[in-house]
Amino acid sequence: MTVQQLLCGAVKAKACAARLSAAQKNAALLAIADELEVDIPLILKANAADMSEADGAVSDVMLDRLRLTSDRIRAMAQGVREVAALPDPAGEVLQTISRPDGLNIKKVAVPLGVVAIIYESRPNVTSDAAALCLKSGNVCVLRTGRQAYRSALAIVDAMKKALLHCGLNGELINLVQDSTREGAKQLMTAEGYIDLLIPRGGAGLIAECVKNATVPVIQTGTGICHIYVDSAADQSMALKIIENAKCSRPSVCNAAEVCLVNADIAREFLPALYAALVSERRSGKVELRLDEPSYAVLGGRPYCVRAGESDFDTEFLDYILAVKVVENVERAAEHIAAHSTKHSDCIVTRDEATAEKFIAMVDSAAVYVNASTRFTDGGQFGLGCEMGISTQKLHARGPMGLRELCTYKYIVRGEGNIR
16 A cells, blocks of 8 residues: 555544544553454564564664563553543543623644654554554554564554454554655655654654654654752762663663763762663663763773763763763753753752752753653653653643644634624
């Protein structure tokens, strides 16, 4: 099926999606979750073929993003069930206005329509995106990267089977067969077919969509996330937070990429940071890319190098952390303003006044005090799962859930009113 044929089918399915009741949506979502678990052997077989082709072509951490296991597929199914349990946002009355002339005006949440998602080698995005679109009354058009295509196809096949079992249109969920750049470009320019395009991937993909799209786009994902360790920090807490934010899953957008350390504690804290991230017990040792003051403390040790010109502007997605010494919270906030992608940034401190200053000065979608940036996630925020992390301000910001997949319209009732 060509991209154009797929889009025509998606537009036809839009009216069906918008008319579904909450009960119909929930039944379909629960059926999808069950079918994903039934099809675990088929999905794993497809994923094994993707993994075999990608082995040696991408880094180990990127292979981990591509890899599916039985537990990961069950977690995908559980995410779909959690979406089913959430309130249906479509049809919610957001505001009621009664005018002196007798007009009754209601502002009502409605689906966007056809939502396209271009994403790279993360198969779990397939079910997350489809579940959120279905629950919010939207049709989804999925376009994954070539390396994850077989996995995504097996997941979509399972979801379509569930839709058909529920007597619903299979074209509520669609997967683009063309995984070339041309296939992506067709989605970017599908005016009249796509109501919103969401790119989920690296900086290159997002920049290409923003530059070339003629349909509405939400910028998501790129995460140069900072952790600032204040002079008043609990240093053992800071080490725990940094280790989690950097090492628990370095290939994701909410992983920390930069550590800023207050100059008053640098000589004490940096050796402890090195011990935590480059210890013998770690299988994934973190390379520290150090500015001159931090290199003066740690220089000469294994895995310690001088930071290059671009290291504070790089989303490494790997076991690499840029480190800089700063004078105070103001200088930390200035550095973040100059280098952050406005995704997630954190301060570790026991001084509440300093924390409040950081919150006020840092203009990011998620600002943390004494917690890992790894929590910037739809599931962790209680959204069931997520469509992506918006790093812009209109119309969505931060983890995108069901409400962010709706717009609104005004319904105006009168009794023959004229103006």
